[in-house]
Amino acid sequence: MDAAWVALALSLKVAGWATAINLLLGVGMGYALARWRFPGRDLVDAALTLPMVMPPTVLGYYLLVVIGSHGVIGSWLLEHFGIRLIFTWQAAVIAATIVSFPLVFKAARAAFETVDPQLEDAARTLGIHELSVFVRISLPLAWRGILAGLLLAFARALGEFGATLMVAGSIAGKTQTLSIAVYEAVQAGQDDTANFLVAITSITCIAVLLSAGRLVPGRVVARG
Numbered sequence: 316m317d318a319a320w321v322a323l324a325l326s327l328k329v330a331g332w333a334t335a336i337n338l339l340l341g342v343g344m345g346y347a348l349a350r351w352r353f354p355g356r357d358l359v360d361a362a363l364t365l366p367m368v369m370p371p372t373v374l375g376y377y378l379l380v381v382i383g384s385h386g387v388i389g390s391w392l393l394e395h396f397g398i399r400l401i402f403t404w405q406a407a408v409i410a411a412t413i414v415s416f417p418l419v420f421k422a423a424r425a426a427f428e429t430v431d432p433q434l435e436d437a438a439r440t441l442g443i444h445e446l447s448v449f450v451r452i453s454l455p456l457a458w459r460g461i462l463a464g465l466l467l468a469f470a471r472a473l474g475e476f477g478a479t480l481m482v483a484g485s486i487a488g489k490t491q492t493l494s495i496a497v498y499e500a501v502q503a504g505q506d507d508t509a510n511f512l513v514a515i516t517s518i519t520c521i522a523v524l525l526s527a528g529r530l531v532p533g534r535v536v537a538r539g
Contacts, residue, residue, distance in 0.1 A: 319512055321488050322496035329404060329479075329492060330472035333411035337419040337468050340412075342461055345423025346453065350432075360424075367417035371477025378410060378482045400482075404490055407483040411472035418471055422464025426457035463527040470523040474516060 348360055366374055382389040382400045392398040400406045430453050438448045454461075476494040483490040485499055493516055500509035 318487060318491075319496065319508055319515075322491050322493050322512070323515060325404060325407075325488075325491065326473050326493035329407045329411050329475075330469050332408045333415055333472040334419075334465055334469045336408070336412045337416050338465060341416055341419025341464070341468070342423045342454075345420050345425075345461075346427050346449065349424045349427035363420050364417045366413050367421075371414060371475070372481060374413060375410065375478035375481030378406075378413070378478060382406065382409065382482065402482075402484045402486065402490060404483065407475075407479045407490055407492060410478040410482050411475045414475050414478055415468035415471040418468040419461070419464045422467070423457070423461050426460025426464075427453060429460070430456045466523050466527040470520050473519060 344363060348356060348363075379401070380386050382392075384390060384393055384399060384401055389400055392400065400409070434456070435448050435452050438452050439445070443451070474494050475492070476498070479490075479492060480495055480498075483492075485491050485495045491499065493512055497509055497512045497516070500506075500512060
């Protein structure tokens with residue numbers, strides 16, 4: 316069971332880093348597409364949402380092409396800095412970040428689109444800097460939807476399997492995340508370990524879904 320706890324700790328670490336990265340990337344891109352109008356905006360939206368519908372193994376292949384030892388970025392990092400991303404926990408973070416990104420991006424965009432632009436315009440007329448408008452007006456009004464997206468992204472990153480297996484492998488104690496540990500336990504016939512890991516994963520995902528559901532803005536109740 317010690318290996319199960321190690322896999323759980325690694326999964327939480329990977330999911331935590333992926334969620335933190337998506338907090339910056341997803342919220343930033345969500346705000347940009349919610350407020351800016353430019354040619355090809357729908358195409359950009361489709362491209363950023365693509366990881367949500369693309370098979371994880373296909374994403375894993377693309378990641379190998381980019382960050383693998385012979386990949387576009389991976390070979391450059393290895394040659395100039397001696398950094399090998401493939402088969403490391405950092406590679407698992409990259410995979411989890413890309414797979415869970417659309418959940419934060421779409422939630423953030425939807426949340427920002429519910430914010431009345433007139434409130435932001437009123438702040439600008441008072442001479443408030445654009446960054447201050449975002450931090451003091453837009454973000455506080457959209458935080459519930461953003462946080463719900465972050466929770467869902469955390470759960471998705473916690474259970475990521477296909478892309479992670481391709482770029483990080485299954486090295487016990489180093490890259491073997493919770494979902495991969497379940498797969499390995501089933502393959503090895505270790506039913507007790509598999510049941511334990513599945514129970515942990517299920518409980519965590521249910522708790523996250525319940526929390527996210529409470530954060531979604533409720534219906535407006537008409538008062539008589």
